[in-house]
Amino acid sequence: MNIDALxxxxxxxxxxxxxxxxxxxxxxxxKLNVVAALATFLTSLSLFVIEPHSGQYLLLDDLNxxxxxxxxxxxxxxxxxxxxxxxxxxxxxxxxPAFLRFYHAMYQMLMLAMNLAxxxxxxxxxxxxxEVATLTTVLMVGIYRTHEALEAAWKYFILxxxxxxxxxxxxxxxxxxxxxxxxxxxxxxxWTVLVxxxxxxxxxxLNVAFVFLLLGYGTKVGLAxxxxxxxxxxxxxPTPISAVLSGLLLNVALYALLRFKMxxxxxxxxxxxxxxxxxxxxISVIFAALMLYRRRDIKRMFAYSSIEHMGIIVFAFGMGGPxxxxxxxxxxxxxxxxxxxxxxxxxxxxxxxxxxxxAEIGGLTATNPALGWGLMLGVIAIVGLPPLGIFMSEFLxxxxxxxxxxxxxxxxxxxxxxxxxxxxxxxxxxMFGDPKGKTAPAEASYVxxxxxxxxxxxAGIYLPPVLVSGFQxxxxxxx
Amino acid sequence: xxxxxxxxxxxxxxxLVLASFMMLYQDRLYALLNVYALHAGVLALSVAWQAxxxxxxxxxxxxxxxxxxxxxxxxxxxxxxxxxxxxHREIENVIGVGLTMMAxxxxxxxxxxxxxxxTPGADALAxxxxxxxxxxxxxxxxxxxxxxxxxxxxxxxxxxxxGLVLAATGAKGMPLVVEISVAFSVLIAFxxxxxxxxxxxxxxxxxxxxxxxxxRGERR
Numbered sequence: 001m002n003i004d005a006l007x008x009x010x011x012x013x014x015x016x017x018x019x020x021x022x023x024x025x026x027x028x029x030x031k032l033n034v035v036a037a038l039a040t041f042l043t044s045l046s047l048f049v050i051e052p053h054s055g056q057y058l059l060l061d062d063l064n065x066x067x068x069x070x071x072x073x074x075x076x077x078x079x080x081x082x083x084x085x086x087x088x089x090x091x092x093x094x095x096x097p098a099f100l101r102f103y104h105a106m107y108q109m110l111m112l113a114m115n116l117a118x119x120x121x122x123x124x125x126x127x128x129x130x131e132v133a134t135l136t137t138v139l140m141v142g143i144y145r146t147h148e149a150l151e152a153a154w155k156y157f158i159l160x161x162x163x164x165x166x167x168x169x170x171x172x173x174x175x176x177x178x179x180x181x182x183x184x185x186x187x188x189x190x191w192t193v194l195v196x197x198x199x200x201x202x203x204x205x206l207n208v209a210f211v212f213l214l215l216g217y218g219t220k221v222g223l224a225x226x227x228x229x230x231x232x233x234x235x236x237x238p239t240p241i242s243a244v245l246s247g248l249l250l251n252v253a254l255y256a257l258l259r260f261k262m263x264x265x266x267x268x269x270x271x272x273x274x275x276x277x278x279x280x281x282x283i284s285v286i287f288a289a290l291m292l293y294r295r296r297d298i299k300r301m302f303a304y305s306s307i308e309h310m311g312i313i314v315f316a317f318g319m320g321g322p323x324x325x326x327x328x329x330x331x332x333x334x335x336x337x338x339x340x341x342x343x344x345x346x347x348x349x350x351x352x353x354x355x356x357x358x359a360e361i362g363g364l365t366a367t368n369p370a371l372g373w374g375l376m377l378g379v380i381a382i383v384g385l386p387p388l389g390i391f392m393s394e395f396l397x398x399x400x401x402x403x404x405x406x407x408x409x410x411x412x413x414x415x416x417x418x419x420x421x422x423x424x425x426x427x428x429x430x431m432f433g434d435p436k437g438k439t440a441p442a443e444a445s446y447v448x449x450x451x452x453x454x455x456x457x458x459a460g461i462y463l464p465p466v467l468v469s470g471f472q473x474x475x476x477x478x479x
Numbered sequence: 480x481x482x483x484x485x486x487x488x489x490x491x492x493x494x495l496v497l498a499s500f501m502m503l504y505q506d507r508l509y510a511l512l513n514v515y516a517l518h519a520g521v522l523a524l525s526v527a528w529q530a531x532x533x534x535x536x537x538x539x540x541x542x543x544x545x546x547x548x549x550x551x552x553x554x555x556x557x558x559x560x561x562x563x564x565x566x567h568r569e570i571e572n573v574i575g576v577g578l579t580m581m582a583x584x585x586x587x588x589x590x591x592x593x594x595x596x597x598t599p600g601a602d603a604l605a606x607x608x609x610x611x612x613x614x615x616x617x618x619x620x621x622x623x624x625x626x627x628x629x630x631x632x633x634x635x636x637x638x639x640x641x642g643l644v645l646a647a648t649g650a651k652g653m654p655l656v657v658e659i660s661v662a663f664s665v666l667i668a669f670x671x672x673x674x675x676x677x678x679x680x681x682x683x684x685x686x687x688x689x690x691x692x693x694x695r696g697e698r699r
Contacts, residue, residue, distance in 0.1 A: 124654065154629070158623065158632060158636070161636055162620060162623070162636070162639070165616065165636075165639055165640065165643060166616075168643050168647075169612075169613070169616060169643060169646060172643070172646045172647050172650050172653070173609075175650050175653055176598070176605065176609065176650050179650070179651065179652065184651060184652025185652055185654055186654040188652070188653070188654070189653075189654055202597075202598075204596070204597035204598075205597050205598060207597070208593060208594075208597050
């Protein structure tokens with residue numbers, strides 16, 4: 001069997017996970033982790049040049065290409081950040097080399113699971129991949145073994161499992177709906193076959209299935225009121241994992257939802273998933289924006305900001321139509337880049353100061369200018385101020401939906417503004433207040449953070465036409 | 480399909496819902512585990528019957544896994560863990576037994592109404608199976624939210640998983656994915672028992688999740 005690029009983006013993480021689990025020495029394994037992530041990223045880029053064939057198990061189309069490239073890119077930059085992050089954790093003794101071996105193996109396992117979820121053409125396989133991704137992150141969130149980390153991991157495990165169980169029930173219902181039309185056996189779970197025949201499926205069964213899928217995968221997206229695991233998991237795990245959770249895993253769950261949304265769109269008698277998604281999106285935006293005001297832990301604060309942005313993205317995809325889908329896709333990309341950059345900065349800041357409490361961090365722009373201004377730039381981007389990329393995508397979301405649903409858009413804008421106030425209120429003293437806490441210079445790797453921010457800035461000023469036409473294709477595909 | 484075959488399938492799936500109800504009101508951990516073993520045993524019978532009716536031999540494997548692993552190994556292992564940790568006292572319910580049972584009845588009624596109404600096209604066995612499976616899933620969720628104790632939450636989750644297996648086997652001809660998902664439930668059970676209970680014990684001297692709540696991230 002000859003292995004094409006689709007197989008390779010699964011094989012590289014799989015092999016490196018096995019290698020990292022047995023190799024000693026964290027300096028070496030950290031480098032190997034970076035190399036493996038880079039190799040996966042380069043392989044994913046090759047998908048644009050040579051397009052491998054989609055089969056019964058693996059699928060490649062314009063939609064998941066975007067997701068794969070984004071996932072592998074941030075997976076790579078995070079591995080670079082992770083290398084310098086864990087160096088510090090070893091020195092302070094928070095992690096031991098044995099745990100690091102486990103950590104690196106799990107990191108590659110997570111990349112494998114996310115890539116598999118993105119290219120799976122089989123809804124059962126996709127479910128398995130999302131489940132594996134959940135389990136690996138549960139293990140990594142609990143890796144510090146403190147009270148808080150264990151509680152966070154436990155909560156994440158229980159809520160994540162419930163979500164994943166509901167998603168499986170939805171998957172079974174989809175198969176039940178498909179069986180009378182496409183027949184028994186493997187075909188009833190192959191996504192491309194399902195979409196081709198979805199028009200003849202029983203609409204009532206599809207409706208119920210989608211509700212389960214929305215609740216199930218929605219838990220993993222972090223939509224309110226199913227978000228309870230998210231802030232804890234972000235706050236207590238190692239920061240590289242917070243970056244990957246916010247930047248990637250939420251997207252992967254969203255991708256699963258979008259696939260099923262596309263299937264329902266084919267069946268005219270089934271409910272339109274749009275209103276459900278719009279409602280959950282708006283609830284998430286407003287709820288998370290209000291929650292930002294009372295945060296005392298800096299990582300928890302940005303976790304709530306992630307809920308807010310996932311709300312905006314789900315809102316955009318829920319509204320649907322070429323323009324709103326385009327805006328949602330752009331917003332998702334921008335949010336992933338910005339939020340992981342913010343977590344890179346926050347990770348180093350927490351290491352320098354030895355705390356995550358907002359009250360104990362102060363005057364960063366004076367004590368650690370590079371980190372401070374990097375984080376400030378990230379915050380300016382994430383609240384949606386011009387000229388950065390998120391301003392552009394939020395503007396597109398608002399303007400594309402305003403004509404169709406002005407009141408909903410007003411609520412959305414209100415949420416965005418409340419969130420802006422909350423974030424600036426909290427981050428102001430951290431940036432410009434009196435210097436507090438330890439002021440040691442940071443041994444940080446600035447490259448990943450500033451690369452992300454530069455990309456976001458560039459997207460805000462000038463979007464390359466290739467990217468625009470690519471996103472437009474995907475937006476059309478999404479319907 | 481003969482009506483006898485249908486009746487037996489119906490009886491077994493119904494017994495599974497009944498076993499879920501029995502789990503709802505158990506107030507001792509050992510008793511809860513015994514009922515869970517019964518739950519898994521009924522599931523094994525039900526899956527084996529489906530395998531016979533649908534003439535799908537691979538489902539016998541699923542039935543065997545349910546019987547050996549879920550009905551014997553897991554309960555025995557949990558028994559030993561509970562003994563080692565010395566936590567065989569009462570389970571603290573968040574709400575009273577009466578209220579829990581009422582909620583359970585409501586959930587079963589809900590799943591009957593929803594599933595029977597949306598599946599008029601499917602064959603009778605699959606319909607009933609799906610309705611019962613949803614009841615078991617929802618009752619499993621109810622067990623999880625009404626218990627504070629980590630072990631009983633895991634038991635609730637495993638009963639929920641049983642409901643999923645019932646649904647998957649009821650969907651005739653569902654491909655290999657069933658076995659994969661069963662393998663995953665095994666993995667989950669391993670992770671839970673091996674890592675979490677151990678670590679929770681190590682750090683808290685208690686597996687009462689309420690004890691964990693004291694350490695919530697923001698109240699430091």
